[in-house]
Amino acid sequence: MTRRKIVQTTDPYQIQEVIEKDGRIHWEIFGPYGFLSDHTSLADAETKVKDLIKGITQ
DSSP: OEEEEEEEOSSTTOEEEEEEETTEEEEEEEOTTOOOOEESOHHHHHHHHHHHHHHHHO
């Protein structure tokens, strides 16, 4: 069984969707540039998004 939950963060550039399947947690991060990632750690996912945004805005 798969459970989905949408999480709006304080960062306007990302919406996170947590998907639990077979006991694993997956984070999908959607940004304004079409960025999508799949991680088992929220901290890793947030770092990736911040790095991407930093690279584009510089």
